[in-house]
Amino acid sequence: MNDQLQIADEVISAIHQVMGLKPIALHEPSFNGNEWLYLKECLDSTFVSSVGKFVDRFEVDLAEFTGAKHSVAVVNGTAALHIALKVAGVKTGDEVIMPALTFVAQANAVTYCNATPHFVDSEKHSLGIDTSKLRDYLINFTEQRSNKCLNKSTGRVIRALVPMHTFGHPADIDGLLSIAKDFNIILLEDASESLGSYYNGRHTGTFGRLGTLSFNGNKTITTGGGGAILTDNTDLAKYAKHLTTTAKLPHAWEYRHDEIGYNYRMPNINAALGCAQLEQLPLILANKRNLFEKYKKAFASVKGINLVTEPNQCRSNYWLQTLLLEESQAEQRDSILKATNDKGLMTRPAWSLMHELAPFHDCPRMDLSEAESISKRLINIPSSA
């Protein structure tokens, strides 16, 4: 009990040292640029809804920032995942590989396509999919038939592989790309948390056939609610735009829709906020990196706790600063969470692992021992830029 109090006190002290003594949120947005100017301009134009110059500009700006050829702005990151899966060809009865250690939106979006999530293990340094373990697993448990990857035990096609760049740290993209190629699985990157994160100098979300972003209020930049789909493929970008705008065929006045569509377009007023936020992104990223350096110093002397650092050859956005307790300290996670939150310092554990949630209990999965270990030892600490 004394040990527990001691380590929790040390965590509180380290956070206080970096953030000051006041209560502090896990992550808050900052609006220090043209946010109000653009919102006002948008309102004055009366184009606040699904058509307008800000939504077009936001898409151009996002493509420019990330280096993707195309971006399609949508209402949120979940919608981006849903449509990316659809346009990539995920169909009823397919399986989609994703980490067990992820946010529930990924698994939900797969079920919206009437497909089944298939959970795989994480790698302890990047917190992303363990590609070496995944390759062995696929060799043993799948077979190729007509250039498709079949799950031998369920007989279903494994259509897509959706890594996440957890808390902004890029997953092993080279490993993922080579698995996608060798096993005929489509790579879609969930870059919801990694706007401003780079792998070998290239922006995350631009390696897979499509990538997705999120601009929820807790993200690096926000549009209130929002997301985007990134792709270099012009046909897929057009198709994503079509599906997100009720699949309406272009016509001056007719209302014809050629397939089941969605009302997923980002409203212009949310895009106005996004344009201003994107201008601030370089500064926000610099501040978040600076925060990491401060935490690094503050936690240097705290024994049994490691601050998660960007993987080799990667530049992380440090969206959420992350502590990993050593195995010997794992039992102290809850007392640290309680003590910090009681002090008004918002901290949180990893998400519940996907296979532990009722709706996904029966989904296929590999051995998940590393994800289980990480999830018991992980704490996110206040991370505002």
Added chain:
Amino acid sequence: MNDQLQIADEVISAIHQVMGLKPIALHEPSFNGNEWLYLKECLDSTFVSSVGKFVDRFEVDLAEFTGAKHSVAVVNGTAALHIALKVAGVKTGDEVIMPALTFVAQANAVTYCNATPHFVDSEKHSLGIDTSKLRDYLINFTEQRSNKCLNKSTGRVIRALVPMHTFGHPADIDGLLSIAKDFNIILLEDASESLGSYYNGRHTGTFGRLGTLSFNGNKTITTGGGGAILTDNTDLAKYAKHLTTTAKLPHAWEYRHDEIGYNYRMPNINAALGCAQLEQLPLILANKRNLFEKYKKAFASVKGINLVTEPNQCRSNYWLQTLLLEESQAEQRDSILKATNDKGLMTRPAWSLMHELAPFHDCPRMDLSEAESISKRLINIPSSA
């Protein structure tokens, strides 16, 4: 050809008489109240996303305005329909009755539940479901089994009945309520177009088990993109809120979700706009009624065209002003649409009927001769408040 030119010219002249000579949109929002103030306040608070005081207030204000006990604010009208269907119990394999003359969101939302739309005919005055024809149809083509309504030809359960209050004109709600009761079908009202419309003095969307609203940019009031679910049932309201917020269980820091959920919560920044717009609604409704009176005068002398008027015992919001050509003039619809749009006066026909759209070709339907007749003769004309 001379006749065609003549009637198109008369329509243009009548619109000019009411709206002036400048080009004019079909429907534009007006921001003459506290829109700026609330947006700025929302931005300054930094609570722009899924939590915040405006989204709570907007829900309270909506409930108060409509007289519903509860309202749940969501990202758009399609999401409202989807969740209303879910919480009402629409399941995979069910059928849902809706008009063929409607916006595609209704049919899409039913397919999101893996259910099948079943299209029924419209009544020529209200433009809503023809309840007398529907009753005869249900008597002949369905049977009751264990208090469920079975479609005799498909063997599927007809779970719900979703009328729309077309262009703001209330459908025959008494007739619908009695069908719902007699045939054990759940009534859900699509009130997307009828905020501010009343049936026997009571607000549309509050008669069914649930009702849905839309605040898209072209609606009577707008939140950029937005919608809401109305219900008097506290359990259903709670369930709707749960499903629209990723089905996350309340906890200070844990991320647990007990079923497949959705990211459908209305962002606070959109709700800020909504709060200001709702304050303006009485004025907007008065202006729209006034516009109807002006059009009534202007079109009084145009032969072969009738302006759609609110049904008996109803008060319509007159969201979109609507012309119905007499049968003898039906062939002139396209030349009127072309002539008005060429002059910069935005007009539009009815939506393509649902059963004429590729994704819904094979859905069950009754004889749709009135809907077909209406859709060939209908033109919406500029309707901004």
